[in-house]
Amino acid sequence: MGKQLNVALIGNPNTGKTSVFNALTGLNQKVGNYPGITVDKKQGVCKLSRGVKANVLDLPGTYSLNASSLDENVVIELLLNKNDKDYPDVALIVSDVETLKRNLLLFTQIKDLKIPTILVINMSDLMRRKGIALDIELLEAKLHTKIALVSTRKNTGIEELKQLIEGYKTISTEPCLDTTLIDEDYFQSLQKAFPNQDVYKLWLVITQDANFGKITRQELDISRFKTKSNQELKRLQQKEAIKRYQFINSILKEGQTIDRSKATGLRSKLDRILIHKVWGYVIFFLVLLSIFQAIYDWATVPMDLIDTTFASLAEWVKVTFPGGGKVTDLVAEGIVSGIGGIVIFIPQIAFLFLFISILEESGYMSRVVFLMDRVMRRFGLSGKSLVPLISGTACAIPAVMATRNIENWKERLITILVVPFTTCSARLPVYLIIIALVIPEGSIIGLSYQALTLMALYLLGFGMAIFSAYILDRILKTKYKTFFVVEMPNYKLPLLKNVIITVIEKTKTFVFEAGKIILAISIILWVMASYGPGDKFNNAESYVKETSTTQSTSELNDQIAAFKLEHSYIGIVGKTIEPLIKPLGYDWKVGIGLVASFAAREVFVGTLATIYSVGSAGEGENIETIKTKMANETYADGTKVFTLASGISLLLFYAFAMQCMSTLAIVRRETKTWKWPILQLIGMTAIAYICALIAFQFLK
């Protein structure tokens, strides 16, 4: 077995760190428990020469080793703990060519921890266009390091970087700054108290403890050291930053020349329009509109194809293995239908993430964050809350975790509580099927009604999140204020490789994480729908024949199947809650979908597909897709179950209800109490019920 070394990728936000990570690891990467924005550690394997492999960690973006937020804390805790299995053999500090000065602050801090450190200067292809020239040899000598000039866009410099990683043992660990100069007396007393420890590491432990409370560390126990007040420590941290910038300025004076006259001004021209206080919002709105229209237009054909294929597959299983009895039914109606209910949404989910990824890659998303900060401040949120709210369109779980970079606890708590209102990918299947059923197919000025409805639901979710935040801001009290700082990266053409990796990663997550839950629940539901207690279920045929007047065998089979379903275990559950949901316009079958959805929303469509497959007669029937089956569903008096009124009511219920056990579990984890997830569950479900009730009663 080849040898493996640990490589940590560290850098300021928006320096192209993830692009370097993708270039080094390709598709050999795995994201921790929850995918999404880099909050926890993201790992990948990079193959070097002669069988050597590097375990690459993509750590959260941080500006310095003086952490103020939880995701920055992850970086520092790793670098302070030599016993951590991920402790790096070599650190790669990724810097953008244009923001080298600011990035060198972090570089010098990590270098002073005596970890072999390589400076990776990304976007080096833009140097000439930006009028920047670097004296690499001089910089390497002054910083005691090796420098890799890379361009992930042009795919240059990556092989050279791999060679530098492999030869990490030759890199000097000499520090950049004599840290005792920050405060000689204090640092000498610190060294005297812990003669065997590195003084800079001790200093970082003290500042970490001041910011984040005492953390138990076996190796670096500083509890017996009498330290300064927090105010004094802050003053020393500022002094450290000044000393470091003096050092950095002296080096860049010799090693970097910038000729602004050669630089082009496209960025400022675009910024003037895209973050304009009127045009900025208009453009953002138009961008959203185009995205939802495109999702609808492009995904229809593959979705129809998948739907028909799975209906045929279920039919084929029944026809080919008739001897299997109940097991064949389980495969055809439970498993195949369940998988079909997952796969059908792949095209739309892939397109949604394709667009989100393009917006992020191009640098436009940071402008949107800046733009929205103006609005969100008024509602008790910060611009930083927009990142979780946008990543909430994928899944609330990484979004809740992404709130860790919000320093203010109140803003963080409000964001956690309102994030589940944003339309996650699990709601998408429910919306799509209901919209297809109740919203007509016409269009207005080239925009289909269905696409507009979908967009309205996204805006509604977002609007409710903002409104709830406003209410919570009035209820929750705090004395802290925070300030919003956002990095405005340069505009750039999205890197195809990054876009593809994001789309594959997110779609894979939906299929294999949500998909497995959907499949498991589909199987359980099928069993509950196929078995039942008592005589009415077991002798359904004779009961129906006694009362039925129909002559047609197929109609009789349908009636028997429906009677059996009504008296199955699942039918009993649906019937029990029917009085509660009747005022919302739902029948007991929809009720079963709602109950199952409290485990996870995406289960709804699969559940209905399973129920309607069981409910309709098996043999000899025509191939019917999920949509058609639902469209044909009627009450005993012949009126349709899915009308505009019940459809809108259902859409509103799904838009606001808290129907995700995993999100509740993660909110519990992040808030460390059951109080908030329980309040979230009760509050959101009550809002959903009331809105659905009003909508149905008005529209019916």
Place this chain on the structure above:
Amino acid sequence: MNTSLQTLIIAVVVLIAVLYLFRKQLWKSGKNKKDCGNDGCGC
């Protein structure tokens, strides 16, 4: 295929599904309860 065997197969499949859900929703979500050490942040 006789009825007992069919029932047995279905029971096993359902058991696997229930165990999977239990593991996914309850057991796994209870993991990683590491404190960040900041009493004020509530994590």
